[in-house]
Amino acid sequence: MKKLLLVTLATIALGATALVSFAQDELPFQNEIEARQSFMHILRFNLGILGAMAKGEAPYDAAQASAAANNLLAASKMSNSAMWPAGSDMSAEGLEGATAAKPDIWASMPSFGEKGHALTEALEGMAAAAGDGLGALRSNMGAVGDGCKGCHESFRAPED
Amino acid sequence: MKRTLVFVLGLAVACACVFFVLSMPQPLKADQVPKHNANLKNGELIFWAGGCTSCHAAPGAEEHERLVLSGGVELATPFGVFRSPNISPDSAAGIGSWSTLDFINAMVKGLSPQLEHYYPAFPYPYYQNIAYYDLIDLKAYLDTLPPSSNQVADHELRFPWSVRRGIGLWKWRYLERNRSLQTSDPATPVERGRYLVTGPGHCGACHTPRDAFGGEMVDRFLAGADSFEVAEGTQGETVERIPNITPHPDGIGDWSATDIAYALESGFDPDFDSFGGSMVEVQENIARLPAEDRAAIAAYLKSIPALPSDPP
Numbered sequence: 001m002k003k004l005l006l007v008t009l010a011t012i013a014l015g016a017t018a019l020v021s022f023a024q025d026e027l028p029f030q031n032e033i034e035a036r037q038s039f040m041h042i043l044r045f046n047l048g049i050l051g052a053m054a055k056g057e058a059p060y061d062a063a064q065a066s067a068a069a070n071n072l073l074a075a076s077k078m079s080n081s082a083m084w085p086a087g088s089d090m091s092a093e094g095l096e097g098a099t100a101a102k103p104d105i106w107a108s109m110p111s112f113g114e115k116g117h118a119l120t121e122a123l124e125g126m127a128a129a130a131g132d133g134l135g136a137l138r139s140n141m142g143a144v145g146d147g148c149k150g151c152h153e154s155f156r157a158p159e160d
Numbered sequence: 161m162k163r164t165l166v167f168v169l170g171l172a173v174a175c176a177c178v179f180f181v182l183s184m185p186q187p188l189k190a191d192q193v194p195k196h197n198a199n200l201k202n203g204e205l206i207f208w209a210g211g212c213t214s215c216h217a218a219p220g221a222e223e224h225e226r227l228v229l230s231g232g233v234e235l236a237t238p239f240g241v242f243r244s245p246n247i248s249p250d251s252a253a254g255i256g257s258w259s260t261l262d263f264i265n266a267m268v269k270g271l272s273p274q275l276e277h278y279y280p281a282f283p284y285p286y287y288q289n290i291a292y293y294d295l296i297d298l299k300a301y302l303d304t305l306p307p308s309s310n311q312v313a314d315h316e317l318r319f320p321w322s323v324r325r326g327i328g329l330w331k332w333r334y335l336e337r338n339r340s341l342q343t344s345d346p347a348t349p350v351e352r353g354r355y356l357v358t359g360p361g362h363c364g365a366c367h368t369p370r371d372a373f374g375g376e377m378v379d380r381f382l383a384g385a386d387s388f389e390v391a392e393g394t395q396g397e398t399v400e401r402i403p404n405i406t407p408h409p410d411g412i413g414d415w416s417a418t419d420i421a422y423a424l425e426s427g428f429d430p431d432f433d434s435f436g437g438s439m440v441e442v443q444e445n446i447a448r449l450p451a452e453d454r455a456a457i458a459a460y461l462k463s464i465p466a467l468p469s470d471p472p
Contacts, residue, residue, distance in 0.1 A: 044433055047428075048432045051432045055418065055422055145428055148427070149443075152434050158402070
């Protein structure tokens with residue numbers, strides 16, 4: 001009787017573990033969503049280095065500034081389409097709250113691509129100037145901001 | 161039976177009379193408005209602070225086209241769909257035939273030159289706080305912009321909101337609460353910031369929640385709200401949440417005044433995430449103001465009551 005009880009409990013425990021791991025395992029497109037959110041985080045991290053200098057919160061350092069600007073440029077040039085598969089937008093089933101990507105992205109993919117290119121162009125300008133002094137860095141922040149806002153205005157939903 | 165009928169009819173007539181009287185327009189007269197030689201440079205500043213292009217430029221217009229205030233932006237609200245009018249200086253389709261007094265009555269009293277009430281989707285409860293001199297300057301600046309002959313369709317509103325005269329009652333209830341005590345010649349940055357935020361900036365029109373009649377809940381000033389959907393270019397049905405911008409931890413309490421001013425200048429928050437959605441255009445308008453005005457807005461926002469966000 002005791003053995004039967006133990007076996008039953010063990011089976012339930014095993015089953016529960018399997019169920020839990022199954023439930024936690026798969027948001028649709030979880031991998032792609034995490035990848036693109038990490039991508040944005042990398043952009044923010046490097047931009048923060050430049051921005052702290054632009055705001056006067058950190059001393060200007062030409063080498064650091066150049067490195068951060070070149071990181072931004074390299075990141076923006078990555079071939080990213082695999083991170084944006086169709087069906088991974090915020091209105092897709094199972095993805096509520098998991099991503100802020102609006103369906104508008106896939107409805108106007110050429111525009112999304114153009115805005116990505118515009119960001120790269122702005123970052124080319126920053127990479128060329130970031131090591132040339134604080135004035136040059138500051139005067140390129142506006143174009144970089146426009147590059148970020150270009151997508152966020154149309155394609156990203158606000159946080160809850 | 162007959163007596164009851166007469167009584168009911170009499171009551172209905174009495175109510176109609178009360179409604180008619182309470183909802184009467186109360187325009188300013190010419191002698192209530194000072195004489196002033198318009199300053200176009202200041203008019204342009206008030207224009208950008210007031211964010212006129214966000215509603216009155218044609219949907220999708222870019223760059224210099226945004227100075228053609230041909231109207232037609234649709235605002236889908238619980239009351240129905242509002243459509244912004246043509247306010248270019250075209251004398252037939254726009255406001256080119258308006259006198260300066262007409263313009264001031266629109267901005268301060270929410271009244272058309274024909275003394276019809278405007279719906280407060282046009283944020284005159286905030287614009288009523290703009291000084292007369294600044295309004296005179298603004299009208300003069302608007303007169304320099306390109307004319308447009310664009311005709312905009314009427315609003316599509318549900319009953320009873322479609323009864324425009326009813327806004328006269330709305331004004332009785334709601335117009336006073338948005339009136340802000342300030343001078344137009346402020347002594348401190350905080351006062352200048354108060355003027356910009358509660359007047360032309362009309363930040364509360366988005367960031368303060370509204371009650372069932374569309375009046376702002378002033379005890380939740382700038383504590384965040386559910387947005388109205390902007391029909392043009394938006395898909396999906398999520399209700400967007402407009403942020404809390406009071407100095408509470410739920411809001412922007414951990415932003416310094418410098419952070420706020422820099423965000424308005426550049427579009428970057430202190431973590432270097434960029435603004436998005438409707439706030440992009442607002443930021444780009446405020447970016448055209450002088451730096452001391454952004455610093456003033458920041459100083460004011462650090463001084464208002466810190467309010468927690470509504471629970472979801």
